[in-house]
Amino acid sequence: GAVVSQHPSWVICKSGTSVKIECRSLDFQATTMFWYRQFPKQSLMLMATSNEGSKATYEQGVEKDKFLINHASLTLSTLTVTSAHPEDSSFYICSAPIPGEGFTDTQYFGPGTRLTVL
Amino acid sequence: AQRVTQPEKLLSVFKGAPVELKCNYSYSGSPELFWYVQYSRQRLQLLLRHISRESIKGFTADLNKGETSFHLKKPFAQEEDSAMYYCALSDGGATNKLIFGTGTLLAVQP
Numbered sequence: 001g002a003v004v005s006q007h008p009s010w011v012i013c014k015s016g017t018s019v020k021i022e023c024r025s026l027d028f029q030a031t032t033m034f035w036y037r038q039f040p041k042q043s044l045m046l047m048a049t050s051n052e053g054s055k056a057t058y059e060q061g062v063e064k065d066k067f068l069i070n071h072a073s074l075t076l077s078t079l080t081v082t083s084a085h086p087e088d089s090s091f092y093i094c095s096a097p098i099p100g101e102g103f104t105d106t107q108y109f110g111p112g113t114r115l116t117v118l
Numbered sequence: 119a120q121r122v123t124q125p126e127k128l129l130s131v132f133k134g135a136p137v138e139l140k141c142n143y144s145y146s147g148s149p150e151l152f153w154y155v156q157y158s159r160q161r162l163q164l165l166l167r168h169i170s171r172e173s174i175k176g177f178t179a180d181l182n183k184g185e186t187s188f189h190l191k192k193p194f195a196q197e198e199d200s201a202m203y204y205c206a207l208s209d210g211g212a213t214n215k216l217i218f219g220t221g222t223l224l225a226v227q228p
Contacts, residue, residue: 025222043221049215107164107214107216109163111161112161
């Protein structure tokens with residue numbers, strides 16, 4: 001089946017530093033990928049749509065200069081949290097779609113990356 | 119505005135009891151509805167989608183457009199069903215974006 005990986009699985013950094021999170025589709029190509037943020041005991045909040053070869057589309061209220069997204073190839077999207085602060089600590093999850101039954105593609109999710117900013 | 123509501127944060131049942139996880143949505147167009155499940159220490163995965171109209175692991179869900187609901191049901195709960203369940207809505211393929219509910223933790227007691 002389709003597999004999406006994320007690296008790293010967890011990261012601890014100092015306030016003010018930048019952190020890059022990778023999302024890879026291992027056995028399929030994805031022209032779009034999605035980045036979510038999940039706070040403890042809360043739902044997934046869509047942050048942005050990553051588009052291969054073009055700019056990402058950010059959801060309302062998400063700072064694009066804070067969360068830089070690059071979709072350099074059909075199997076890799078990266079999320080960079082710039083000048084991270086403790087309030088950026090969260091669980092970041094990516095997903096990649098594959099066409100399936102219905103109008104909406106089936107989303108395959110990565111295992112998530114736990115970011116802790118000290 | 120698009121919204122998915124799961125009123126129960128936690129649902130605790132005994133093994134063999136029926137299960138119903140509630141999901142209501144608001145959307146002006148023709149959405150597609152999904153149930154995703156996250157077992158302990160595993161990633162989120164698709165359980166079922168309304169358009170398939172099939173039973174997965176004994177679970178079924180019927181889209182009720184009149185009540186704007188998509189409740190997940192299983193007649194006899196098993197301990198291995200214990201997990202976090204998320205109801206999600208998409209805009210029917212225009213963007214493939216998913217809007218998630220807040221999730222319900224199902225705990226099946228032995």
